[in-house]
Amino acid sequence: MRSIRVELGERSYPIYIGNGALDQAALFAAHIKGRQVAVVTNDVVAPLYLERLCQALSGFSITPIILPDGEVHKDWQTLQLVFDALLGARHDRKTTLIALGGGVIGDMTGFAAACYQRGVDFIQVPTTLLSQVDSSVGGKTGINHPLGKNMIGAFYQPRAVVIDIDTLRTLPSRELSAGLAEVIKYGLIHDQEFLGWLEQYIDRLLALDAAALLEAIERSCVIKAEVVAADEREGGIRAILNLGHTFGHAIETHMGYGSWLHGEAVAAGTVMALEMSRRLGWLAERDRDRGIRLLHRAGLPVAPPAEMTPEDFSRHMAVDKKVLDGKLRLVLLRRLGDAVVTGDFAPEALAGTFATDFAALKHQVCA
């Protein structure tokens, strides 16, 4: 069992990573202050892991709350089901919510914990690679609004994160790849050496090699924890974690939540950010191509949907949370391992990126 500490003063918390973590009752008990526990999960994860988790929590009074699966349900109506169940079972302010599932379950459970009786404890038990390396670390919680993704939410930290890497054995390969998009992102924005390691180990990760997974997850969490500790509420540096996300959110919004996986949209968005960084003269063409090739080898899309026009991107990106005083800010790379957040770029570089034939670029780079 490995353990990382996210340093956030009185809101600091540990991340436990290991095989079989789900069965280790003590990991949970140390972070539950009352008698009541609500396990929030979905109808895909529940049959796989709910019973095992409930066994580890056998000393507590447990309310299981099973939501419908999918990003399309990351809305107020579904969140309301959590509040209904908590109030129906009379959970008080000392209750602890446990999020058992992927990023959607984690984001919704965290936001429910932030709002229920003005704030109760919660623990993250992420069961997808994406949520293990990204959404369970850092305290961003929330739901979608018809006019924008993650527009309603809170910064709210868990008491602990328990990552059982065995849960990845039941994860569809498409979702494993989606998680790798965020892992690769950490290399691109912050750690060129890790990027080299990923180029070497990408096939073992896809084959679920336990040692490789443990290493990749731990290094990803360490990078994210470092960045979050430096800037909890995203006043500055934390925004670099959103490499590819502004382009990616536009793809998700345009295609309808749930059609492209978040990690898939981020992968295509990252390629767009790499291309734009190259157009600004910051990133060498061969480095852009290293990024594209690695994402492609990880089983990810490296071009946005053919049907999306430059106008579609402009329109969707105008409501991004990184827009300040009407000015769009983007995460771009000065070089591999070094990201910046900036609104200070030539508009032609953005327009040129929107107009790029990414399908042709993929063909050229990944052939």
Place this chain on the structure above:
Amino acid sequence: MRSIRVELGERSYPIYIGNGALDQAALFAAHIKGRQVAVVTNDVVAPLYLERLCQALSGFSITPIILPDGEVHKDWQTLQLVFDALLGARHDRKTTLIALGGGVIGDMTGFAAACYQRGVDFIQVPTTLLSQVDSSVGGKTGINHPLGKNMIGAFYQPRAVVIDIDTLRTLPSRELSAGLAEVIKYGLIHDQEFLGWLEQYIDRLLALDAAALLEAIERSCVIKAEVVAADEREGGIRAILNLGHTFGHAIETHMGYGSWLHGEAVAAGTVMALEMSRRLGWLAERDRDRGIRLLHRAGLPVAPPAEMTPEDFSRHMAVDKKVLDGKLRLVLLRRLGDAVVTGDFAPEALAGTFATDFAALKHQVCA
């Protein structure tokens, strides 16, 4: 113009109290960091004060958001209208929400600010006595749930509170009385000398004497600010501010939100708390009667609805936020000016309170 500072470290903020505060542009401008402002109000307050406030904010880009009036609309559906308007007008993370109205508008706007893009600034401009002395100070925000009042919300502090006491001239007298319930509460829980002052000045307050109002509002805000500064997230002492509220919430829930005003329910609930404190041998009968008489003189109900049974109270109070590990805690008085929060009382005292004939008690005390 008087000014009080609520001391909460980096979340500290000023409360400005005076005649004509609504027109003083500089009071607002000092606490607005971007260009965008959204004024959230309701269809009763908007015709009275929206245009004046917009004039004071003439340097900013203003989105007015007018909600239906009333506690019955303090729900997610109405909150959603705020998010729809903010996203529709592309408000970014540097926007400032301004709550112009009573407690419902303040609670909903504060919660909207807490959640919109995971947190933006807001300013309270309370236009009712209740919201001026209570809900605009302390950072409690939220909405109701069909199974309980204020069950969904956040602790979220405003950047400033601007109280224009002239707005009380358009307040219905029933709502003025409802506000006095909270003013009297401050005397009962914390300041016996203020209680004596209120017994002397209650008629001038009802007659809207400006000097008396300024004094009563300032002293109430000072007491609340002190208690909140000592315990922002209600881990302990802050709960004394809820004198009469647990009984009162049961009345509001039972009668349906909006049938009894919050202050009216608190007044009747306070009488129940006074009676229970007497039954425990803590409060002298003559002190209980002083409280009842003052509430009655302020135009407030001093008995719960005749139709509510002891079972109704038991059932509704079981989901109160002050229930911990299944144990009901109540705010009671050890003597006038000295409140405690305790779950340590004889159950017979609570049962006896539920069974008391408060209509007869009123007749006896206020005759």
